[in-house]
Structure formats: structure tokens, C-alpha cells
Amino acid sequence: MNAPTALSHLVPEFHPRAVPQALLDALAARFGARCSTAMAVREQHGRDESSFEVPPPAAVVFAESTQDVADAVALAAKHDVPVIPFGVGSSLEGHLLAVQGGISIDVSRMNKVLSVNADDLTVTVQAGVLRKQLNEEVKSTGLFFPIDPGADASIGGMTATRASGTNAVRYGTMRENVLALEVVTASGEVIRTGTRAKKSSAGYDLTRLMVGSEGTLGIVTEITLRLYPIPEAISAAICSFPSIEAAVRTVIQVIQLGVPIARVELIDVNTVRMVNAHSKLGLREEPMLLMEFHGSPSGVKEQAEVVQEIAAEFGGNAFEWATTPEERTRLWTARHNAYFAAIQSRPGCRAISTDTCVPISRLADCLLDSVAEADESKLPYFLVGHVGDGNFHFGYLLDPNDPKEREVAEELNHKLVARALSLGGTCTGEHGVGLHKMGFLVDEAGAGAVDMMRTIKRALDPKNILNPGKIFSL
Amino acid sequence: MNAPTALSHLVPEFHPRAVPQALLDALAARFGARCSTAMAVREQHGRDESSFEVPPPAAVVFAESTQDVADAVALAAKHDVPVIPFGVGSSLEGHLLAVQGGISIDVSRMNKVLSVNADDLTVTVQAGVLRKQLNEEVKSTGLFFPIDPGADASIGGMTATRASGTNAVRYGTMRENVLALEVVTASGEVIRTGTRAKKSSAGYDLTRLMVGSEGTLGIVTEITLRLYPIPEAISAAICSFPSIEAAVRTVIQVIQLGVPIARVELIDVNTVRMVNAHSKLGLREEPMLLMEFHGSPSGVKEQAEVVQEIAAEFGGNAFEWATTPEERTRLWTARHNAYFAAIQSRPGCRAISTDTCVPISRLADCLLDSVAEADESKLPYFLVGHVGDGNFHFGYLLDPNDPKEREVAEELNHKLVARALSLGGTCTGEHGVGLHKMGFLVDEAGAGAVDMMRTIKRALDPKNILNPGKIFSL
Missing domain, CATH: 3.30.465.10 (Uridine Diphospho-n-acetylenolpyruvylglucosamine Reductase; domain 3)
Known part of the structure; x- marks a missing residue:
């Protein structure tokens, strides 16, 4: 070794x-x-x-x-x-x-879409199916699967981490969209959890227990998911704002009014500069919201009007709209390329990504103080966020050979997490605990709840062989 | 004793x-x-x-x-x-x-609404708060809590049974609407699960494990719930159909098209007769759908038009609309009084209620065969359903002093559950397992999954003192 x-x-x-x-x-x-x-x-x-x-x-x-x-x-x-x-x-x-x-x-060879039940808006897949593959395979039914973490992840991995992404503000996360599972237990037995019924009160919710358990309670082999009709109309927009605060306050008001926005992503000015350099987009170098509206043609129009009105109150301008798939793809390029553009902005760097999520009313407080701290640190960073859910990611771009920079990044992350927890939030909105957030989990959930997790882990995996050493120490 | x-x-x-x-x-x-x-x-x-x-x-x-x-x-x-x-x-x-x-x-004296966070669309309540009380107390914020089992249940009880009701087709069940809990464990410790953040990947989903655990894993003392803006426009309608099949096929198509209908309830002709007798409603004595649409004025109009068109294809007629709260209440009287009207239709009877839920495409198959069996049995019954979710309830009205009638009712229920399971459904959509469905749970989930539930129960409640003897035998 x-x-x-x-x-x-x-x-x-x-x-x-x-x-x-x-x-x-x-x-x-x-x-x-x-x-x-x-x-x-x-x-x-x-x-x-x-x-x-x-x-x-x-x-x-x-x-x-x-x-x-x-x-x-x-x-x-x-x-x-x-x-x-x-x-x-x-x-x-x-x-x-x-x-x-x-x-x-x-499990990457377990990549079959096993059954599409278009009439029920469900699909059952093997764990190795990738999310883009899934959408490709169900497209002809007029349905789609909305959960989209940045990477083209496997559905098994997305289940294990309780993934979400840009569409979660409207469609929920893996928590809401996994209906049933097939799972291999610690002893090598195969069990099934849940059914294809939309709801059930039949015993403990083993499905939700497995979703987000990061491979520590069982290995997910098959997943039954909810699908959604591809909206009749989709409209996307970008809008620039004089400040992050203005952008965030716009989002808060949109959510509080109950506008069923399908996506609303924040991109800070650093990131806009990086994607401009990377993809020659010529975007206005100001904080920006990327939005998408799903519905009937008139519903989409109505949502867009409400949002445009709110944005205007906060100084939002340079609205750019797209309704065809090609135009939408162009607008979303900035978001999709953010990570790679950022990495390339500092050759040889590694990104450490934060993942806090707070109640929407605390989003501005949480974000703005952390932006000030990050700016002060002088460490290069990018900032993107699924802000409609109160979830955002700083990516600190550090020189992997400079321990001092890592220390600075960890320090920023600690302050951010402490702030998010004090505001009623979570240390991880969608990435999972893994190795990096074990300490934060105890801060967030409390010793009693983590002890309950340990008790469940010990009971279901007495030899501690299922992905041991993740989420919490035993 | x-x-x-x-x-x-x-x-x-x-x-x-x-x-x-x-x-x-x-x-x-x-x-x-x-x-x-x-x-x-x-x-x-x-x-x-x-x-x-x-x-x-x-x-x-x-x-x-x-x-x-x-x-x-x-x-x-x-x-x-x-x-x-x-x-x-x-x-x-x-x-x-x-x-x-x-x-x-x-816990009925623990009836305080502890904090309304209107800006975050959340509320935290003690377990003894009743659902109608909750809606009364948050009304001034312009928000509401949509989960509505028939009874004016406590939020603690609704959490314990993973309750849902008529609005679940649009707003989900307690599974989707509980964000965080305070729970007393088997040893009398107090833990907290979840946060007020809309999503999280922080460790095992203890919140969802507790929701629906029927008091067997902990006693829920505080619940943080999602709230929703009271829709700008609400419109309700009743529509009669020549047959249950026509009504059900209308619903299937509405759901498959992705119409965001807020409520869609089936009432069979027996029940219409009973509520006519009980409440002098003068309703057309045919199977009936009760529907409700939530949204902007134009969105509601649009949904209603689509549904009316689909209903017409299946022979739906006698559409009656209501937009004011008073008119809506009158239309919904039939649904709200169904249980009491049914009980009073046979003095001295007790109702045994079924609770199967199937994937929407199988709803007609499941329902129609069970209606035929119920008709053949000659036992009086009523039939109502949250059909948009594939969930429906037969209420068999039996003479409690006639063991033969109970036998017939149990036999009908057994056949219905077996049918629902064979169609990919569940034995209980919203009532829970309790005492009555332990055998069905094993049929539905399989011995392996029920064993996993037992293992969790034994680990978290080693003395088996938390509501023992429910859900499964140990």
C-alpha cells in the first residue's frame, strides 16, 4: 500500500x-x-x-x-x-x-433503466444509472427527472448523499423523489423498502433512512424515482444586480410570495469574471441571478412578471430572456461552467467547497457576513448558490502545497458553518457529511441525535463494514 | 382491570x-x-x-x-x-x-404554537396543538398548513401516523412537511432532529424515521412544519359521473398531465345518498368528484378548464363551481360529513375503514374489482378517496354484535389489500399499521424489511416500552 x-x-x-x-x-x-x-x-x-x-x-x-x-x-x-x-x-x-x-x-455496470411507468410518473433504475442517461432514456415519454447535482452522478450515489441541485427549489431533493429502494444489507441480504404508491404509512420509513446514509447502512442497488411531465413552457432569465444583497433580497421575496420558480441560482461577481474569462460570455460583471420558470405558457409569463417586478425594486437590470432550449443552454453556461472556470482561474489549485443551507429569511445575514470574511482573507474564491433553498457554496481555491491556505479555507468554513447553525441552518444542504463535516454534525444535531445515529448504525451493521469511518466516529 | x-x-x-x-x-x-x-x-x-x-x-x-x-x-x-x-x-x-x-x-395540554416564522414559511408547535387551531393561529400571516386528515387531530398524532388527507395530492403528507422534531427517547432523554433549513444532507434522516413510527421509537414533543401562502385564488367544483370508472379515469388523466390540482376526492353513489339523507344536500345521486384548484386567478382558471375538458370526455356533468369561502364550504359538506352520514345511515353500526393506496395507473383496476366484491357481499359500505394520490377508503358498516359481518368485512379488506399489493401499492396510505395491519405489513414490505424495522426498534427501545405491540410483533 x-x-x-x-x-x-x-x-x-x-x-x-x-x-x-x-x-x-x-x-x-x-x-x-x-x-x-x-x-x-x-x-x-x-x-x-x-x-x-x-x-x-x-x-x-x-x-x-x-x-x-x-x-x-x-x-x-x-x-x-x-x-x-x-x-x-x-x-x-x-x-x-x-x-x-x-x-x-x-456499480457502474449496473446501468439499466429497469422499468419506466410513464402513467404513474415513476421509473425504476439500477444504482449505476447516471442522471443524464436517465433523462435521455425517459425523454420520449414526455417526462423528466429533475434532480441535478452539478456532476453527472449515479442515481445510487445521489441517493446515498441525499443530493439535490438547481431544481430542488421546486421539485425537492432525493428525499422527496425516491419512492422505493432495493438495498443489500450488512449481512448480504437483499431487502426492499417502499412501494410505487405515492404515499404510505406502512411502518418505519426505511427508504428515507437509507437516503442520505452514505453507504453506511446498506448498499443501494435499485431505486424507484418520481418523474415529472416536461413542462409545457420553460423560460429562463438572467438578471444582474448592484450587490449580492440586492440579488438575495429579491430571492427571499420571490420565495416568500410562493412563486413556484423552478430554479434560482446566485453567481457572485468573482464567478462571473471567471466564466467570462473561461467561456467568453461577455456577461455584465455584477452579481447575477439565473432563473427558470416551468408551467403553462401563461403561468410562466405570470411568474416571470412577478419576479421581474420584485427584481426591479432591488435594482435588478439587464434582464435577458430565453425560451428556446438553445438559448436556455447558453444562459445556463455560466452556471454549468462555474466550477471548471474557477479551477482554471488559478492553475494547479484545488477547491474546498462549503455547503451550508439556512432558512430563507436568514440567507442575507449568513451570506453577506461570510462574503466579507472571504474577501478579507484574500484567498481566491467563487460563490454560487441554490439560493431559493437557502443553500450556497463558497469554493475556496487553494494551493494544495500551501498548508497555510488550507488553514485559512478551513477557518472560513468553520466560521460559516457556525454562523449557519446559529441561524437555524445545516452544515450540509446536499453534499453529505462524509469525512469533512463529522465535527459539524455533532454541533448541528447535538450529541443525543448523533448517538441515536450511532445506535442505528451499530444495530444494522454490527461489524461496522458498511463504508466505515464516515458521518460520525463510532 | x-x-x-x-x-x-x-x-x-x-x-x-x-x-x-x-x-x-x-x-x-x-x-x-x-x-x-x-x-x-x-x-x-x-x-x-x-x-x-x-x-x-x-x-x-x-x-x-x-x-x-x-x-x-x-x-x-x-x-x-x-x-x-x-x-x-x-x-x-x-x-x-x-x-x-x-x-x-x-399531551393535549402541550397546545402552544411556539413560533411562527412567516418569512421562512415554517412554524414550531407543541405536540398537542390541533390542526384547526394551528390554522387559526397562523391565519393572520397569510399562511396555512395544508395537511388535513378528517379528524381535528393533534399535530403530534399526525406526525406519529404520517398522516395526509385531501390536500396531499398537491402539498404532500407529514413526510414532506415535517422539517424538524423534538423527541423524548426510550430512556427519557430529549433529542432534536432536523433544522429549519429546507433541505439537509447532515446524517441519518431521524426526522423521517420518527414520522410514521407510531410512538414506538420516541414520543414527539415539538414539531417544526412547513407552511404555505394561502393561494391568491381558490376555486372548488363538484362533478357527477355516470360511473366510478368514469370518475377515476378522469382523475388518472388529470394527474398524468401534471395538473397541479390541490384536492380531488371521490365519493361513491352510496355515500352521496347517505349525505343527502344526513345533510339534505339534494346532490345528484351519482358518483362524484370534489375538486379544488389553488393558484393565481388565471392559473386556477386554466387548471379548471383542463379538468373540465377531461371530465367531459368521460361523461362528467352537472359541474358546480364555488369561489367564495362560503360556497366552497357548502360544496365540501358532502365530503366532510361523509363519515358521520354513513354511521348514521345504519344506527348502532361501527365502521371498519380500509386505507389502500396504489400507483395512479392501477387505481381503476384496484377500485372497481373491490367495489364489485363489496356490492356482492351485501354489507352496507361507503367509499371515499383521495384518488389523486391513488388512496381510497371503503368504510364497511357492520353490526358490532354480529361476528359474521365482521368476518365479511375483514375478508373484503384482505382481498382489497392483496389486490393493492399485487398492483404495487401499500396496505395503508395514511392511517398507519397500528394493530390491524401487522400481517399486511409483512406481506407488503417482506420479512427482511420488517426484520430491519425490528432491529431498529430493539436498538432504540431495548426494554420495549414505547407503545409496544404496534406495527409488528417482536
């Missing part, structure tokens, strides 16, 4: 366990070439988009069926060895890292 | 445990007159709207604060004695019955 790098002292719960040769032999016997111990494969499965580094898993199993996952887990359980499910590796919080060693179970 | 009545052989998990005098003394010392052992009080807390009868709890504690609940639970835990939370007693499934003895903790 590689020696831990200089960063690994920051990794909590770093206690690699031995992976006995007997397990590797058993996996090889069961999976043949679909079990790999090649270093390149292991390394690819031993990192994600977080800034942590630990040695990779001892082996990678490429599962092609639920039975494959169940068998791999059962074999690992026999040897008390951790298992970590892997979709596409887009976690931002170290979810995929083998901090306690173990094997990676790659 | 009373001897079990003739019905109690039907009560599963009937194993009363002794309540030691030492506990009663300790409760009396702690709560004084707020702990009652008077038979009238115990009996009032030992039954609900279900048809089960068992001896009442040994004592009733009237809690006035979270600390009261915590202390009562801690004392009961010390003596291994069950505790059963009590709101208003409107459970339909025997949730409140002391099948294993114990004490009732009445």
Missing part, C-alpha cells in the same frame, strides 16, 4: 484494517476478472472530488447485478472487511475513501 | 404487563393531580376510533411540558412499563390501546 500522504493527518477515522488474502482469493473465485487488484484500478476507486488522500482499497469488484453486490458483501462480512460502494466518484466529501481499508464495489 | 371483551381475541400482541404500585406512587409524587388513575379517565385514554377493545392503561399523566414527558418516560423505563402518547384519540388503527398495559401520556 501507499504510505499516507502529508494530508492524511487530517483524515478522521483513519484506521485501515487488514484485508486477508483469503478474502481476495474468494472474490477472485467468485468474480474472476471482475475483481481487480491492479493498482491503477484501485487508485481510481480510492479517491473522489474531495481533497483527502488515503491508500486505495485492496480490491475493486465490478458488480453487474444485485446478486453480485450481495455476494461481495457477504464475503467481506465473513472476513470483517469494509465495503465501499462506488458510482462515478463524484463525491465532494471523501465518501469513497477507504479510510479503514476494504474493498470497493463498483 | 376490565376483563377483555369478546373482541379482544382479535387483538394481536395482547400481553398486558404489570404496572407496579411503586411506579404509580412515583408518578403521583412527580405529577400530583396531573396523574390520574380514575377509571373514567383511563377508559377515555384506552380507546380510539378503531374497533378494538382492551383494558385501559393503569394511569394517565397529563404532560404540560417536554420535561414532563421526559420524566414520565424515565420513571416508566425504570419499571419497564409501557408508555403510550395520547393526543385526541382519533387513531383508526388501535394506536392508543394499552395492549401491553402501561401508562398513557396525554
Whole structure:
């Protein structure tokens, strides 16, 4: 194994366990070439988009069926060895890292859309299906799946982290949009949770318990999701504001009035400059809201009028509208390219992303003070936000070889989280706890609630083999 | 204690445990007159709207604060004695019955709306607040809480059963509308789950685990709920149809088109006759849909036009519209009085209510076959449904002194549930499992999922004192 790098002292719960040769032999016997111990494969499965580094898993199993996952887990359980499910590796919080060693179970080949029930607005997919693939495959039915984290993540990974994204302000998150699951338990059994009925009061909500459990209570193998009719009319707009405050106050009023806006994203002036440099967009270099309205033609028009009126009160101007798919795509380029534009604005940098979410009335307070702190730090950063939900991300762009910069970024993040919690918010709106926010979770939920989580974890995974060392220490 | 009545052989998990005098003394010392052992009080807390009868709890504690609940639970835990939370007693499934003895903790005096955060569209209430009271208290803010089971239930009870009602088709159920909880655990500790942020990925979703857990994992003492702006325009309509099938097919198409209808209730011809007799409404004696549209004036008009067009295709006629609150109330009288009208249609009867919910495309299949079976049985019944969600209730009106009739009703319910499950549905859309549906839960969820529920229950309540004997056997 590689020696831990200089960063690994920051990794909590770093206690690699031995992976006995007997397990590797058993996996090889069961999976043949679909079990790999090649270093390149292991390394690819031993990192994600977080800034942590630990040695990779001892082996990678490429599962092609639920039975494959169940068998791999059962074999690992026999040897008390951790298992970590892997979709596409887009976690931002170290979810995929083998901090306690173990094997990676790659579900990317489980990529079938199993059944589209267009009449019920539901679809059942395997865990490795990607969100863009899903939308491609259901498009002909006139339906779509709205949850869109930035990355083209797997539906399994999105389920595990309770993902959301730009459409959540109208359509909710994975919490609201997963109807039923198939899950492999810690002993390698296969259970089903939920049904395709829209609602149910039948016992404990195991579906919602699994959603957001980050692979620590079970490995999700199949997911039944809600779909929505593609709106008859879609209209997008960008609008510039004299200040972040003006943009945010506009959003707050839109939400409080109950306008069913489908997307409302904030992009700060730093980010506008970065995307202008990256994508030659020629956008006005001011804070900006990107918005989208879904509905009937007259409904969309009505929503847009209300929002334009509110924006005008706060000095919003340079409204630009788009109704065709091509025009909309152009407007959304700024948002979609923000992350890459930011990374490229400082060659060699890594981004540390924050993820606080606060009640909408506290959004301005939370954001503005944190912007002032970030500006003062002199660390380059970008700021984007699903502000209709009160959720926003600072991306601090740091030199990975400068520990001082990391320290500054962590300090900014700590202050931001403390502020969000004091305002009734959460440390993570959509990325999950993973490795990075364990301390924050205790601050947020309190020792009693985290103890209850631990009790559930110990009961459902007595050997602590399901993605151990994530969310909380045991 | 009373001897079990003739019905109690039907009560599963009937194993009363002794309540030691030492506990009663300790409760009396702690709560004084707020702990009652008077038979009238115990009996009032030992039954609900279900048809089960068992001896009442040994004592009733009237809690006035979270600390009261915590202390009562801690004392009961010390003596291994069950505790059963009590709101208003409107459970339909025997949730409140002391099948294993114990004490009732009445939270009806915990009836304060603690904080209305109108700017965030949230409210925090004590568990004993009633839903109508809540709406009265927030009305001046221009907001409302949409979840409306038939009864004027307590918010704590609605949380415990994952309640929904007529508005769920648009606004979701308690699952979607509870943001955060304060909960007393099995050891008498107080924890908080969730925050006021609209979304979060911070650890296990304990909020959703508690919602619908029927008092078996903790006693809910405070609830933070989402509120919604009172719609600018509300329009209600009734429409008669030549057959249930025509009404149901109209609903299916409305939902599949994504019309954001706020309410759509089916009332069968039996029920129309009963409410005509009860409330002198003079309604056309045909199956009927009651609908409500929420939105802007033009949005409501647009929705109504689409629905009227679809209804016409299926022979819907006699559309009657209402836009003022008074007219709407009159139209909804038929729905609101259905239960009482039905009960009064057969003096001395008790209703056994079914609660299946199926994917919308299967609604006609599920309903029509069950209607045919019910008609054939000759047992009087009424049928109402939150059909936009695929959820409906047969109420079989039986003579409680005729075991044969109960047998027929149970047989009809069994067939209905089996049909709903085979169509991808659930045995309970909104009433909960309680005592009556334990067997159905296993059929629906499978032994593996129910075992996972048991494992969680045992871990969080090792002495099995929290409303024991409900949902599943241990």
C-alpha cells in the first residue's frame, strides 16, 4: 500500500484494517476478472472530488447485478472487511475513501433503466444509472427527472448523499423523489423498502433512512424515482444586480410570495469574471441571478412578471430572456461552467467547497457576513448558490502545497458553518457529511441525535463494514 | 382491570404487563393531580376510533411540558412499563390501546404554537396543538398548513401516523412537511432532529424515521412544519359521473398531465345518498368528484378548464363551481360529513375503514374489482378517496354484535389489500399499521424489511416500552 500522504493527518477515522488474502482469493473465485487488484484500478476507486488522500482499497469488484453486490458483501462480512460502494466518484466529501481499508464495489455496470411507468410518473433504475442517461432514456415519454447535482452522478450515489441541485427549489431533493429502494444489507441480504404508491404509512420509513446514509447502512442497488411531465413552457432569465444583497433580497421575496420558480441560482461577481474569462460570455460583471420558470405558457409569463417586478425594486437590470432550449443552454453556461472556470482561474489549485443551507429569511445575514470574511482573507474564491433553498457554496481555491491556505479555507468554513447553525441552518444542504463535516454534525444535531445515529448504525451493521469511518466516529 | 371483551381475541400482541404500585406512587409524587388513575379517565385514554377493545392503561399523566414527558418516560423505563402518547384519540388503527398495559401520556395540554416564522414559511408547535387551531393561529400571516386528515387531530398524532388527507395530492403528507422534531427517547432523554433549513444532507434522516413510527421509537414533543401562502385564488367544483370508472379515469388523466390540482376526492353513489339523507344536500345521486384548484386567478382558471375538458370526455356533468369561502364550504359538506352520514345511515353500526393506496395507473383496476366484491357481499359500505394520490377508503358498516359481518368485512379488506399489493401499492396510505395491519405489513414490505424495522426498534427501545405491540410483533 501507499504510505499516507502529508494530508492524511487530517483524515478522521483513519484506521485501515487488514484485508486477508483469503478474502481476495474468494472474490477472485467468485468474480474472476471482475475483481481487480491492479493498482491503477484501485487508485481510481480510492479517491473522489474531495481533497483527502488515503491508500486505495485492496480490491475493486465490478458488480453487474444485485446478486453480485450481495455476494461481495457477504464475503467481506465473513472476513470483517469494509465495503465501499462506488458510482462515478463524484463525491465532494471523501465518501469513497477507504479510510479503514476494504474493498470497493463498483456499480457502474449496473446501468439499466429497469422499468419506466410513464402513467404513474415513476421509473425504476439500477444504482449505476447516471442522471443524464436517465433523462435521455425517459425523454420520449414526455417526462423528466429533475434532480441535478452539478456532476453527472449515479442515481445510487445521489441517493446515498441525499443530493439535490438547481431544481430542488421546486421539485425537492432525493428525499422527496425516491419512492422505493432495493438495498443489500450488512449481512448480504437483499431487502426492499417502499412501494410505487405515492404515499404510505406502512411502518418505519426505511427508504428515507437509507437516503442520505452514505453507504453506511446498506448498499443501494435499485431505486424507484418520481418523474415529472416536461413542462409545457420553460423560460429562463438572467438578471444582474448592484450587490449580492440586492440579488438575495429579491430571492427571499420571490420565495416568500410562493412563486413556484423552478430554479434560482446566485453567481457572485468573482464567478462571473471567471466564466467570462473561461467561456467568453461577455456577461455584465455584477452579481447575477439565473432563473427558470416551468408551467403553462401563461403561468410562466405570470411568474416571470412577478419576479421581474420584485427584481426591479432591488435594482435588478439587464434582464435577458430565453425560451428556446438553445438559448436556455447558453444562459445556463455560466452556471454549468462555474466550477471548471474557477479551477482554471488559478492553475494547479484545488477547491474546498462549503455547503451550508439556512432558512430563507436568514440567507442575507449568513451570506453577506461570510462574503466579507472571504474577501478579507484574500484567498481566491467563487460563490454560487441554490439560493431559493437557502443553500450556497463558497469554493475556496487553494494551493494544495500551501498548508497555510488550507488553514485559512478551513477557518472560513468553520466560521460559516457556525454562523449557519446559529441561524437555524445545516452544515450540509446536499453534499453529505462524509469525512469533512463529522465535527459539524455533532454541533448541528447535538450529541443525543448523533448517538441515536450511532445506535442505528451499530444495530444494522454490527461489524461496522458498511463504508466505515464516515458521518460520525463510532 | 376490565376483563377483555369478546373482541379482544382479535387483538394481536395482547400481553398486558404489570404496572407496579411503586411506579404509580412515583408518578403521583412527580405529577400530583396531573396523574390520574380514575377509571373514567383511563377508559377515555384506552380507546380510539378503531374497533378494538382492551383494558385501559393503569394511569394517565397529563404532560404540560417536554420535561414532563421526559420524566414520565424515565420513571416508566425504570419499571419497564409501557408508555403510550395520547393526543385526541382519533387513531383508526388501535394506536392508543394499552395492549401491553402501561401508562398513557396525554399531551393535549402541550397546545402552544411556539413560533411562527412567516418569512421562512415554517412554524414550531407543541405536540398537542390541533390542526384547526394551528390554522387559526397562523391565519393572520397569510399562511396555512395544508395537511388535513378528517379528524381535528393533534399535530403530534399526525406526525406519529404520517398522516395526509385531501390536500396531499398537491402539498404532500407529514413526510414532506415535517422539517424538524423534538423527541423524548426510550430512556427519557430529549433529542432534536432536523433544522429549519429546507433541505439537509447532515446524517441519518431521524426526522423521517420518527414520522410514521407510531410512538414506538420516541414520543414527539415539538414539531417544526412547513407552511404555505394561502393561494391568491381558490376555486372548488363538484362533478357527477355516470360511473366510478368514469370518475377515476378522469382523475388518472388529470394527474398524468401534471395538473397541479390541490384536492380531488371521490365519493361513491352510496355515500352521496347517505349525505343527502344526513345533510339534505339534494346532490345528484351519482358518483362524484370534489375538486379544488389553488393558484393565481388565471392559473386556477386554466387548471379548471383542463379538468373540465377531461371530465367531459368521460361523461362528467352537472359541474358546480364555488369561489367564495362560503360556497366552497357548502360544496365540501358532502365530503366532510361523509363519515358521520354513513354511521348514521345504519344506527348502532361501527365502521371498519380500509386505507389502500396504489400507483395512479392501477387505481381503476384496484377500485372497481373491490367495489364489485363489496356490492356482492351485501354489507352496507361507503367509499371515499383521495384518488389523486391513488388512496381510497371503503368504510364497511357492520353490526358490532354480529361476528359474521365482521368476518365479511375483514375478508373484503384482505382481498382489497392483496389486490393493492399485487398492483404495487401499500396496505395503508395514511392511517398507519397500528394493530390491524401487522400481517399486511409483512406481506407488503417482506420479512427482511420488517426484520430491519425490528432491529431498529430493539436498538432504540431495548426494554420495549414505547407503545409496544404496534406495527409488528417482536
